[in-house]
Amino acid sequence: MGEAERLAPASTSWRPTYVTQQLRTARQALALGSNRVARAALRVLSGEDFTETEEASALLRTLRGRGAEPDDVMAALRRLCALTPVAARPR
Numbered sequence: 756m757g758e759a760e761r762l763a764p765a766s767t768s769w770r771p772t773y774v775t776q777q778l779r780t781a782r783q784a785l786a787l788g789s790n791r792v793a794r795a796a797l798r799v800l801s802g803e804d805f806t807e808t809e810e811a812s813a814l815l816r817t818l819r820g821r822g823a824e825p826d827d828v829m830a831a832l833r834r835l836c837a838l839t840p841v842a843a844r845p846r
Contacts, residue, residue, distance in 0.1 A: 774804045774840045782836050793832050794818055806839045814838075 777796045784792035798819055802812030817823050817831040 770804070771840060771842060774800060778836060778840060781832065785832060785836065790829060790832065793836075794828065797832065797835050800835075804841055805835075806841055811835065811838055 777800055781793040781796040784790070784796060797815070800811075800815065802808045802810075802815055805811035814831040814835050817827055818835075823831075
């Protein structure tokens with residue numbers, strides 16, 4: 756196994772479950788009006804955790820940026836919660 760494969764976020768067996776849990780937490784937080792909790796839950800994810808890798812990476816950059824406008828952050832949160840996470844890869 757190469758270094759890139761070893762470090763790929765979705766390549767470990769626990770990662771898809773972790774991503775699903777973070778998305779669930781973010782969705783619940785948004786439903787309760789807690790944007791900060793939703794943002795914290797999603798910031799730890801990688802664009803490679805989603806099937807739409809490039810879009811997810813751009814949205815995550817918005818979440819991580821200190822100068823992002825609140826409306827842009829909210830739109831990024833909602834869109835990330837709607838994206839499809841990468842499924843577990845067979846061993």
